[in-house]
Amino acid sequence: xxxxxxxRIDPREIEDFEDDPQADYEDPxxxxxxxxxxxxxxxxxxxxxxxxxxxxxxxxxxVEGELLDCVFSPAVKLxxxxxxxxxxxxxxxxxxxxxxxxxxxxxxTLLSRPxxxxxxxxxxxxxxxxxxxxVASVIxxxxxxxxxxxxxxxxxxxxAAPLVVVNKIDLAPADLREDLLSPLEPCRQIGIPILxxxxxxxxxxxxxxxxxxxxxxxxxxxxxxxxxxIIRALKPEVTIRVGGISAKRGTGxxxxxxxxxxxxxxxxxxxxxxxxxxxxLWQVDPGELRFYFPEFEPFAVKCRFNDCLHIEEPDCAIKPxxxxxxxxxxxxxxxxxxxxxxxxxxx
Numbered sequence: 001x002x003x004x005x006x007x008r009i010d011p012r013e014i015e016d017f018e019d020d021p022q023a024d025y026e027d028p029x030x031x032x033x034x035x036x037x038x039x040x041x042x043x044x045x046x047x048x049x050x051x052x053x054x055x056x057x058x059x060x061x062x063v064e065g066e067l068l069d070c071v072f073s074p075a076v077k078l079x080x081x082x083x084x085x086x087x088x089x090x091x092x093x094x095x096x097x098x099x100x101x102x103x104x105x106x107x108x109t110l111l112s113r114p115x116x117x118x119x120x121x122x123x124x125x126x127x128x129x130x131x132x133x134x135v136a137s138v139i140x141x142x143x144x145x146x147x148x149x150x151x152x153x154x155x156x157x158x159x160a161a162p163l164v165v166v167n168k169i170d171l172a173p174a175d176l177r178e179d180l181l182s183p184l185e186p187c188r189q190i191g192i193p194i195l196x197x198x199x200x201x202x203x204x205x206x207x208x209x210x211x212x213x214x215x216x217x218x219x220x221x222x223x224x225x226x227x228x229x230i231i232r233a234l235k236p237e238v239t240i241r242v243g244g245i246s247a248k249r250g251t252g253x254x255x256x257x258x259x260x261x262x263x264x265x266x267x268x269x270x271x272x273x274x275x276x277x278x279x280x281l282w283q284v285d286p287g288e289l290r291f292y293f294p295e296f297e298p299f300a301v302k303c304r305f306n307d308c309l310h311i312e313e314p315d316c317a318i319k320p321x322x323x324x325x326x327x328x329x330x331x332x333x334x335x336x337x338x339x340x341x342x343x344x345x346x347x
Contacts (some may be wrong), residue, residue: 046091046102050128052261054084059101061092062263068092070099085110086259086271087127087216109159111218114280122282126218126259126271131211132160135221135230138180139171145183147222149334150279152192153292157284160218163193163211167226170198186328190294199226199233209234216269223275231272235264286342293335295327311336 049068053060058071070092078084089105107127115121134151136143148164155162164187172180181196188194195211197204208230219227261271290296290310296318300308304315310332321327 046093048105049090049092050261051084051086051088051090053258054086059084059090061090061099061101062261063092068099070101073100073102076101076104083124085124085127086261087129087218089128111154111158111160111220112282113154114282116278116280119280125220125273128216129158129160129218129271130215131163131217132158133163133165133208133212133217133219135165135167135219135225135227137168137171137222137225138166138177139168141222141224143180143183144222145187145330146334146337147279148184148187149331150281150338151220152187153281153284153289153338154279156292157282163195163217165195165197165204165208165230167197167199167230169196169203170201183330186295186331189328197230199229202233205233212264212268212270214267216271218271218273220273221275223277225275227272227275231262231264231270234270235262281338281342284338284342286339289335289339289342293331295331299327309339311339 047063049061049063051059052062052067058069061068061070070090072078073093084104088107090101091103091105093100093102107124109129110127111125111129111132112122113125115123132151132155134148134155136148143166152162164184166181166184169177184194193211195204195208197208199205212234219230221227259271259273261269263269284292286309287307290300296310299317299321300310302317303310303313305313308316308318310316310318318327318332322329322332
């Protein structure tokens with residue numbers, strides 16, 4: 001586990017995402033991979049590395065298993081629109097007494113959201129990830145299916161694979177487990193893998209280990225669902241401060257205060273992120289949202305209008321299917337709420 005110099009932590013990395021006025025930003029005009037900067041033409045041989053931590057004037061990069069503190073070359077233009085994220089692949093040049101980041105490579109995938117305070121800016125949570133593990137729970141805190149829906153949309157847009165992990169499943173009484181998990185059944189029906197897990201009993205832990213093997217994954221989810229506890233269970237020698245549940249709010253006290261990458265061995269990497277309470281969607285147009293609900297597709301071809309939003313339009317083929325529950329009423333309600341929010345944001 002790399003050492004972290006806490007005196008260098010950028011204020012951008014502190015505490016909850018929605019309380020953070022600054023962020024890791026990408027180009028707001030694109031949501032896919034792009035080259036952020038040109039390569040430095042200064043003398044010296046560049047070597048490839050991965051960003052595992054970010055601070056005010058530089059970053060921590062792993063190069064062939066070695067952790068290096070790095071500063072940025074003048075050729076690397078970082079600002080509110082072109083910023084760095086954990087998981088970014090970079091080229092660095094070793095110089096006497098320092099290591100210099102000379103370029104940032106194209107991103108293959110990402111997980112991002114709008115900055116909670118600066119809505120016109122994108123915050124890239126993690127880059128170049130194979131798998132996004134959305135961690136939820138059913139008891140402490142309770143399951144929020146609508147939050148799961150939002151993450152699934154962001155995951156599709158970013159290009160990584162999804163996995164929903166329901167942690168703390170040991171807290172669910174056996175006779176209530178099916179009812180508590182029923183809000184996730186529509187996700188299972190559209191092919192989203194769902195894994196039940198308990199770090200206390202070990203249920204699901206080995207299956208999760210196999211799903212993560214050889215991949216770079218990011219753990220994200222509501223505050224207090226136990227993301228850091230899962231990482232510690234996967235590799236006990238990792239030192240992570242783990243907090244309890246706030247009795248007043250029924251949510252976990254924040255224990256991860258910055259985005260951090262952990263090496264678990266066998267080319268397996270996990271990026272841990274601070275818990276969130278709300279999750280916005282970056283540059284999703286109300287008219288395209290329907291395409292992120294694949295259960296609509298078999299019926300939408302029967303709608304009268306090709307651009308039907310499935311809300312107010314006449315002769316919509318989706319609404320009757322919702323009424324007869326061929327389409328989950330809960331998922332549909334989540335869809336309608338997001339459309340209304342997107343419409344309001346565009347006004």
